[in-house]
Amino acid sequence: MSIIKINSLTKIYPVGNEKVTALDNVSLEMEKGKIYCLLGTSGSGKSTLLNMMAGLEKPTRGQIIIKGSHLEKMNENQLAKFRQKNIGFVFQSYNLLPAFTALENVTLPLIFKKVPKRIREKKAREMLISVGLKDRIKHTPAQMSGGQQQRVSIARAFVNNPDIIFADEPTGNLDTKTTLEMMDLITKISMENNQTLVIVTHDLEISEYADVIIHIRDGKVDRVEEGKKKIEYKG
Amino acid sequence: MGSIDVILIALRNLFKHKLRTFLTVLGVVVGTSSIVIMISLGIAMNESFDKQLDQMGDLTVLEVYNPAYWGEKSDLVINNASIGEIRKIEGVKSATAVVEGYLKFKCGRYVASVNVKGIDAESMEDLGYKTAEGRLLDKSDENQLNIVFGDEIPYNFEKPGARNNYYGGMEETEEREPPKIDAINDKMQMSYDSNFGEKVVAAEEESKNTKPVKPYNVKVVGVLEDNNDYKTKYYAFMSISELEKIQKAEARFNRDVNGMREDNNSAKKGYQSLLIKCADIDVVASVTESLSDMGYEVYSQMDYVNNMKEIAGSLQALLGAIGGVSLFISAIGITNTMIMSIYERTREIGIMKVIGATLSDIKRLFLLEAIIIGFMGGVIGVLLSYGVSAVLNNVELSFLSMMSSEEGNDISTIPLWLSICSLFFSSVVGLVSGYFPARRAMKLSSLSAIKTE
Ligand SMILES: Nc1ncnc2c1ncn2[C@@H]1O[C@H](COP(=O)(O)OP(=O)(O)O)[C@@H](O)[C@H]1O
Ligand SMILES: [Mg+2]
Numbered sequence: 001m002s003i004i005k006i007n008s009l010t011k012i013y014p015v016g017n018e019k020v021t022a023l024d025n026v027s028l029e030m031e032k033g034k035i036y037c038l039l040g041t042s043g044s045g046k047s048t049l050l051n052m053m054a055g056l057e058k059p060t061r062g063q064i065i066i067k068g069s070h071l072e073k074m075n076e077n078q079l080a081k082f083r084q085k086n087i088g089f090v091f092q093s094y095n096l097l098p099a100f101t102a103l104e105n106v107t108l109p110l111i112f113k114k115v116p117k118r119i120r121e122k123k124a125r126e127m128l129i130s131v132g133l134k135d136r137i138k139h140t141p142a143q144m145s146g147g148q149q150q151r152v153s154i155a156r157a158f159v160n161n162p163d164i165i166f167a168d169e170p171t172g173n174l175d176t177k178t179t180l181e182m183m184d185l186i187t188k189i190s191m192e193n194n195q196t197l198v199i200v201t202h203d204l205e206i207s208e209y210a211d212v213i214i215h216i217r218d219g220k221v222d223r224v225e226e227g228k229k230k231i232e233y234k235g
Numbered sequence: 236m237g238s239i240d241v242i243l244i245a246l247r248n249l250f251k252h253k254l255r256t257f258l259t260v261l262g263v264v265v266g267t268s269s270i271v272i273m274i275s276l277g278i279a280m281n282e283s284f285d286k287q288l289d290q291m292g293d294l295t296v297l298e299v300y301n302p303a304y305w306g307e308k309s310d311l312v313i314n315n316a317s318i319g320e321i322r323k324i325e326g327v328k329s330a331t332a333v334v335e336g337y338l339k340f341k342c343g344r345y346v347a348s349v350n351v352k353g354i355d356a357e358s359m360e361d362l363g364y365k366t367a368e369g370r371l372l373d374k375s376d377e378n379q380l381n382i383v384f385g386d387e388i389p390y391n392f393e394k395p396g397a398r399n400n401y402y403g404g405m406e407e408t409e410e411r412e413p414p415k416i417d418a419i420n421d422k423m424q425m426s427y428d429s430n431f432g433e434k435v436v437a438a439e440e441e442s443k444n445t446k447p448v449k450p451y452n453v454k455v456v457g458v459l460e461d462n463n464d465y466k467t468k469y470y471a472f473m474s475i476s477e478l479e480k481i482q483k484a485e486a487r488f489n490r491d492v493n494g495m496r497e498d499n500n501s502a503k504k505g506y507q508s509l510l511i512k513c514a515d516i517d518v519v520a521s522v523t524e525s526l527s528d529m530g531y532e533v534y535s536q537m538d539y540v541n542n543m544k545e546i547a548g549s550l551q552a553l554l555g556a557i558g559g560v561s562l563f564i565s566a567i568g569i570t571n572t573m574i575m576s577i578y579e580r581t582r583e584i585g586i587m588k589v590i591g592a593t594l595s596d597i598k599r600l601f602l603l604e605a606i607i608i609g610f611m612g613g614v615i616g617v618l619l620s621y622g623v624s625a626v627l628n629n630v631e632l633s634f635l636s637m638m639s640s641e642e643g644n645d646i647s648t649i650p651l652w653l654s655i656c657s658l659f660f661s662s663v664v665g666l667v668s669g670y671f672p673a674r675r676a677m678k679l680s681s682l683s684a685i686k687t688e
Contacts, residue, residue, distance in 0.1 A: 056589060056682045077593050084591035095586045095685060099251040111240045112591040156590065 002029040003163060003196050004053060009062035011048050011219075022048040024219040025062070030212075032163065033194040035187055037207040037227065040216035046200040047168055049216065053198070054087055054166050055079040067163065084113045088157030090167035090186070094149040096141040096156075102128060103137045106155045113160065127155040131185060147178040151185070158189055165190055168200045183209050236596040245603040252576070256608065259572040263612020264619060266565030267661045270558030271620035271654070272627075275647040277551035282648060284547055288540065293363045293464070295516055298534040299509040299526060311530050314505040321511060324525045326518030331355035331362070332506035334478050339431040340471075341424045341450065342416040345392035346432035351382075351471045353478030354510065359383070361512050364467060369419050369457030376474055380425075380453040383472045386461045389414035395433045418458055424450040427485040448488060451481065562661075565612065566668040573605050573672035577679075584676050585684025594677045601673035602666060609665020613658040617649075620657075624649050 011023040022045045030036055038046045051057040053064055055071045064071040067086060074082060083089075088109075096105045103124055110120035128137055131151040141149050150170065157165055167186060171179035187209050190197040199206065207213045210227035236244075249256045288294070299321075301313040311317075313332065321330045334353040339346060354362075356372040364371055364383075372383055392415050424431075428448040459467055511526070513519050519537050526533045577584070584597060624647040 051682055054589070077595075080588065080591060080593040080596075083589070089589050091685070095582070095589075097583055097586060099247055108587070109590045111244075112236050112587075112593070112596060114237055160591075 001032075003032040003067060004028070004030040004198075005063075005065040006049075006053070007063040007065070009049070009052065009064065010060050011045075011052065011057070012060045021219055023052070023059075026219070026221055028214065028221065030196060030198065032196055033191075034211040035190065035197045035209060035227070035229075036199070037210035037213045038198065038200045038216055039202065039204070039207045039213050040222075041202055044216045045219040046202075046216050048219075050166050050168055050198065050200050054089060055082060080112075084109065084160070086162050086164055088160060088162040088165040090150075090153055090157045090165065090170045092169040092172040094141070094146070094153045094173075096149055096152055098141050101138050101140055102133060102144070102152045102155075105141070105152055106159050109156060109160050124155070124159055127159045128152070130189070131155045146173055147182065150174065150178075150182055154182070154186055154189070158193075158195075161193060162195065164196045164198070166198050166200075169202075170199065171201075171203070171206065179203075179206070236592065236599070241596070241599050241603055242607075245600055245607055248576075248580075248600075249604055249607060255572060255576070259568055259608050260612045260615065262565035262568035263562075263609055263661055263664070264565075264616040266558075266562035266664075267613050267616025267657050268620040268623065269561040270555070270660075271617060271649060271657050272623055272647060273554035273558035274551075274653055275620065275624055275649045277547075277554050278650065278653070279645050279648040280547055280550065282645070284543060287543075293512075294536050294540065295513040295519055296362055297511040297513065297519070297523060297526070299511060299531045300534065301505050301508055302532060303505060312505040313509055313531075317505075318509065320529070321509065321526070324522055326514050326522045328512045328514045329355075329358045329361040330509055330511045331358040332475055333508045333510055334475055334482070335507055336427070336478055336482055338471075338481070339426050339429055340392070340453075341426075341432040342392055342418070342421045344394060345415050346395050347388065347391035347393065348429070349388055349391065349471045350469060351473060351478060353473055353475035356474045358510070358512070359472065362510060363512065364472075365460050365462070366457040367460035369455070371457055372472060372474065376456070377476060379474065380451055380477055381456045381473065382423075382425075382453050383457040383459060384418050384455055385468045385470045385472075386459050387468045388471055389416055389418045389458060392416045418455040423453050423455055425453045426450040427481060427488070562664060566664045569605055569608055569665055569668035570672060572608070573601060573669050574675070576604070577601065577672050577676045580676075581679060581684045584679050585681040588679075588681035589685065598673045598677040601676045602669045605669020605673070606662050606665040609668075610658065610662045612665075613661030616661065617654045617657050620649060620654075623647075 006026060006028040009023055009026045010021070013020040013022055024045075026049060038049060040046050048057070052059050053066070053071075055064075055074065059072050062072070066082075069082065071079065071082070096102075097108070100108070103121070106124040106127055107120050110123060115123070125137065128134070131154055133148060133151050133155070136144060136148055136152075139148075141152070144152070150173075154170075157167075165186070170186065171182050174182060183206060186199075187197065189195075199210065201207060208228045211229055213225050213227050215222035215224070299313065301311070303312050315332070318330050318332055321327060331354045336351045336353065338349055338351050340349055354372075356376040357374045359371045360373065366383070367386060369383070372381060390411070426432075426448055428450075431448065431450060453473075462468070511522065513522050519535060523533050523535050523537065587597065627647045628645045
């Protein structure tokens with residue numbers, strides 16, 4: 001049974017008098033516990049697709065069904081609740097709150113979810129340790145390197161133990177070495193927890209981490225292929 | 236998001252922008268303290284006004300002057316018939332004619348010149364007078380030379396020739412010498428002769444060449460309590476009929492000795508004035524009106540009181556408006572700060588939404604920040620007001636002490652309810668000024684928020 005189902009999804013942006021079709025009649029299915037990669041050149045519509053799957057943007061036409069719920073029919077509050085429960089999000093530009101420490105940033109999703117203080121602090125701490133930031137727990141974003149910030153952001157996406165993780169060019173701002181570390185980390189955690197991971201990238205090397213590579217071109221699904229899957233889960 | 240977490244996050248955000256928060260709070264401080272101080276001035280004004288009311292004595296006592304007595308042309312005569320009529324007015328409890336005289340008292344070696352009011356002995360209790368010592372006049376005193384002193388009179392007794400300096404405000408100082416006489420127990424004499432008891436210069440005595448006036452032996456039956464009412468304080472009271480007799484004797488004496496003509500018209504002229512006691516404060520206006528309709532000129536303290544109330548009211552409204560305007564300006568300050576803060580934190584808001592903040596979480600967060608600014612401003616503003624109030628009360632700026640008439644009165648009073656109300660009010664100001672920005676934050680699209688770099 002697929003966890004994500006997309007039916008003829010279309011997104012058209014009005015730009016002045018013109019219309020930009022960012023996504024054109026896309027249909028897809030994704031299964032639980034697998035790693036997907038949306039691969040395509042810049043401007044091909046990958047982010048648009050991902051944002052709509054995360055309920056951050058309304059589709060012009062079509063359906064997004066996650067775990068049986070129609071996202072296109074939900075209002076903002078329902079979407080917020082839905083995200084609290086089911087979705088983690090990793091951004092290219094980390095997007096940590098600058099006033100808060102690493103621990104607090106990771107705790108935030110749990111705070112919105114009303115998890116009791118003791119439990120959420122314990123969870124966030126464990127999460128930070130598992131992304132290798134044991135000694136950066138009280139640091140603020142400004143006191144950390146890009147790689148470290150992205151680790152915090154990954155910890156924040158996973159702390160809720162959501163079924164689905166969306167990552168939009170998670171390594172776009174990082175050097176090659178750190179990129180590989182980050183990809184190892186993110187795929188490892190999602191495999192350990194049997195989570196569905198959807199990574200947006202234009203980088204062929206990154207697509208090698210995926211079970212399934214979905215090629216996007218001009219807002220359409222060009223083709224879907226099996227990934228090489230660099231890392232196997234040995235658990 | 237739980238309430239405690241909202242508070243902690245809001246505080247965190249405010250603390251992060253210390254300077255901006257401080258400046259906004261400062262705006263509220265100025266607004267709150269100016270409104271508190273303005274109101275405190277009004278309250279102090281009311282308090283001194285109430286004190287003044289106390290000093291004015293009984294507001295239910297009306298005074299009617301007899302214009303004819305003072306030589307003015309008037310058809311009205313105040314005599315026993317008119318008193319009878321006045322007593323019939325609804326709401327009038329009692330009415331008495333008043334005759335005033337100026338008599339000399341002697342007690343042992345001490346003398347005093349005293350204004351004496353002759354009134355209906357019976358009516359004294361009705362008029363609301365109270366004694367500190369002894370008793371009031373009553374029906375039994377109608378034909379007696381019994382006297383009740385106002386509380387200042389015993390202090391007036393001095394050795395002959397000594398200057399009477401009691402009008403110089405001596406009564407206000409605390410270490411005043413006690414009266415030299417015991418009015419009730421000492422033997423007391425009284426005369427219409429202004430030289431009575433004084434050492435008369437020999438030459439003068441010779442020129443008069445007459446027998447001295449025989450003094451009256453009188454009895455002081457009571458001394459009034461200190462009520463701050465100048466209409467009783469400096470007067471002695473006795474039966475009107477007895478005083479009239481004395482005045483007749485005086486007139487005869489003047490005619491015989493000094494060759495002055497007796498004033499034959501006194502019956503025509505009637506009494507000097509009337510004192511009318513109303514049943515209670517609510518009927519004062521209607522009684523006053525009835526008397527005016529009958530053609531009498533009524534002097535009522537109520538007119539003055541109403542005037543004062545009106546002036547105090549509009550002054551307070553003005554003060555309140557000044558405070559209100561400054562609070563309004565500080566409210567705009569809060570709104571401005573919150574909007575700035577939202578522009579600055581657009582991205583933050585977007586992130587919070589993406590990681591699971593609901594619309595109400597965002598709204599509560601921003602509202603609370605505004606409320607905290609208002610509340611902090613309120614707390615500091617109230618503390619500041621207490622300080623300013625203390626300074627005002629010590630310094631006594633001449634302009635302000637003019638407004639609160641009495642010396643030694645506080646210019647500014649801040650009761651507890653005022654501080655509590657201001658805290659509440661400043662928080663509400665925060666809430667109201669934060670509402671629009673909070674809604675704006677809530678409606679931000681999370682995606683476009685994140686895209687802004
Ligand atoms: N808010 C928007 N308004 C107008 N056009 C947009 C907007 N967002 C994206 N687009 C357009 O949609 C297309 C796909 O964009 P995007 O999904 O961001 O591509 P990718 O992530 O693959 O680089 C692009 O041509 C882009 O210009
Ligand atoms: Mg993109």
